[in-house]
Amino acid sequence: MLRMIIALGADHGGFPLKKPVSEATESGGNTVLDLGTFDETPVDYPDYAKSVADSLTSGRAQRGILLCGSGVGACVAANKIAGIRACLCHDTYSAHQGVEHDNMNILCLGARVIGPALAVELVNSFLGATFSGAARHKRRLEKIVALEKPLHHE
Numbered sequence: 001m002l003r004m005i006i007a008l009g010a011d012h013g014g015f016p017l018k019k020p021v022s023e024a025t026e027s028g029g030n031t032v033l034d035l036g037t038f039d040e041t042p043v044d045y046p047d048y049a050k051s052v053a054d055s056l057t058s059g060r061a062q063r064g065i066l067l068c069g070s071g072v073g074a075c076v077a078a079n080k081i082a083g084i085r086a087c088l089c090h091d092t093y094s095a096h097q098g099v100e101h102d103n104m105n106i107l108c109l110g111a112r113v114i115g116p117a118l119a120v121e122l123v124n125s126f127l128g129a130t131f132s133g134a135a136r137h138k139r140r141l142e143k144i145v146a147l148e149k150p151l152h153h154e
């Protein structure tokens, strides 16, 4: 398994999963970059999505995990940032296949939807996977990068 720095961010809705997710990440030999939040005081998930995304685009971390109530808001916010491929995965197949085929770099989870045991399995699937590097997967990623460019609709 790869050893990586994993940026972890949660809003108050995701906070209950933070400890099991953090422990699973570290037990896999990875280092957690904890970007908050640190209690269940209401906060705004876009702030944490931005912190985690920025840590990836700046090279401080290799992958990220975002937690909110449903996982949806954090996912939507993170994907606004170029270079981010965040996905809400509540099944283990998507959690690893999203890395292998799509080079997903942020896993989003909803703490009001799944419990800690499944969250740990999802984290292990996500962190244990690597991008295939296959020509067809690279070609599709290049098309995603083209979509990030302002004039892609021309």
Ligand code: RB5
Pocket: 011, 012, 013, 014, 045, 068, 069, 070, 071, 072, 073, 074
């Ligand atoms: C916070 O109440 C909640 O809206 C947030 O955690 C998340 O579920 C949004 O998608």
